Amino acid sequence: MNVSDLVQRAELAVKAGAGGLDAEVTGGYASDLLSAVMANAVEGNVWVTWHAHPNIVAVALLVKLSAIILVAGRQPEDETAEKAEQEGVPILVSSLPAFELVGRLHAMGVAGAT
Amino acid sequence: MKTFWADLHVHTCLSPCGDDRMRPRAMVQQAKQKGLDLIAVCDHNASGNVEAVRQAGRGEGLAVIGGIEVTSEEEVHVLALFDEQQGLRDMQRLIDESLSGENNPDLFGEQLLCDERDAIVGQDTRLLIGATALRVEIVVDSIHHLGGLAIASHVDRESFSILSQLGFVPENLAIDAVEVSPRRSVAQVYAQRPELKAYPAVRSSDAHTLEQIGAVRTGFTAAAPSVRELHRALLGEGGRAVMN
Ligand SMILES: [Zn+2]
Ligand SMILES: [Zn+2]
Numbered sequence: 001m002n003v004s005d006l007v008q009r010a011e012l013a014v015k016a017g018a019g020g021l022d023a024e025v026t027g028g029y030a031s032d033l034l035s036a037v038m039a040n041a042v043e044g045n046v047w048v049t050w051h052a053h054p055n056i057v058a059v060a061l062l063v064k065l066s067a068i069i070l071v072a073g074r075q076p077e078d079e080t081a082e083k084a085e086q087e088g089v090p091i092l093v094s095s096l097p098a099f100e101l102v103g104r105l106h107a108m109g110v111a112g113a114t
Numbered sequence: 115m116k117t118f119w120a121d122l123h124v125h126t127c128l129s130p131c132g133d134d135r136m137r138p139r140a141m142v143q144q145a146k147q148k149g150l151d152l153i154a155v156c157d158h159n160a161s162g163n164v165e166a167v168r169q170a171g172r173g174e175g176l177a178v179i180g181g182i183e184v185t186s187e188e189e190v191h192v193l194a195l196f197d198e199q200q201g202l203r204d205m206q207r208l209i210d211e212s213l214s215g216e217n218n219p220d221l222f223g224e225q226l227l228c229d230e231r232d233a234i235v236g237q238d239t240r241l242l243i244g245a246t247a248l249r250v251e252i253v254v255d256s257i258h259h260l261g262g263l264a265i266a267s268h269v270d271r272e273s274f275s276i277l278s279q280l281g282f283v284p285e286n287l288a289i290d291a292v293e294v295s296p297r298r299s300v301a302q303v304y305a306q307r308p309e310l311k312a313y314p315a316v317r318s319s320d321a322h323t324l325e326q327i328g329a330v331r332t333g334f335t336a337a338a339p340s341v342r343e344l345h346r347a348l349l350g351e352g353g354r355a356v357m358n
Contacts (some may be wrong), residue, residue, distance in 0.1 A: 035277055038281050053188055
């Protein structure tokens with residue numbers, strides 16, 4: 001499954017970084033501690049978070065995440081969207097709260113490390 | 115010029131997690147016993163006990179800096195220190211406008227307001243443990259705009275620190291110093307995260323109980339025990355310096 005499959009199936013809005021929509025999704029990681037994401041997320045994971053701060057793009061690049069999904073209709077800050085656009089890191093927005101979104105992603109076959 | 119020994123981060127009984135015995139006189143006595151010249155009172159999103167501690171300190175020759183430990187939208191803790199009462203008041207107003215919710219003392223703890231003789235004179239009913247709606251850059255810029263000093267709290271902690279919440283210090287975040295908790299030395303933190311060497315460091319207790327006050331301290335050589343002089347010492351201006 002690639003990011004654009006996920007966008008369609010999970011009804012996500014693409015807010016920036018459409019250039020990265022072809023990337024393969026290897027699994028998922030959810031956390032609002034960016035330090036935890038840097039330590040534990042795996043290359044190709046989608047990252048589910050509440051954070052809209054520009055640092056999320058840098059973290060995504062560092063870990064080579066396939067996409068960032070903001071929950072509960074959170075919108076990326078302008079600077080975040082600009083950076084993501086430049087770097088081709090997809091920022092996707094779900095209207096669902098985190099727990100519900102993660103449940104649906106998991107049901108689609110996007111799993112976390114165990 | 116003189117060397118002042120400071121604990122730049124102590125809570126009072128106004129913080130929901132602060133011990134009930136963290137009252138002005140008791141705190142001042144403890145600070146003096148530990149050989150401190152200066153403490154900064156920094157309650158979570160609140161400053162209602164600053165004046166009482168300052169008055170208690172006045173009689174004992176302990177300088178008291180007024181501060182607030184602000185919780186940003188990202189749940190990053192930032193210390194805001196002010197010389198001027200007006201700056202502290204304006205910072206408090208900004209926080210009040212962007213903090214919502216009511217405290218539940220049974221769940222989070224009581225938020226006691228005191229006078230300088232340790233008597234309880236009221237309770238703060240706001241949800242001080244909550245986060246403001248202010249992003250961390252706004253917090254820091256506002257502190258500076260109001261004439262204060264912004265220090266990133268306990269950068270070595272695994273929660274509520276700039277590194278835990280945001281992974282690294284954002285490029286445009288103009289903090290004046292990073293604070294290291296008693297659990298680590300400044301050298302250890304600099305070794306672990308070399309990029310932090312771009313910021314001067316202080317080491318403070320983050321005391322929530324009397325015994326913790328002065329557990330670690332920062333010395334600075336300057337002309338007065340003030341925020342302005344501390345700032346100059348952090349910058350190494352005119353022979354001033356900071357020791358950890
Ligand atoms: Zn803190
Ligand atoms: Zn604290």
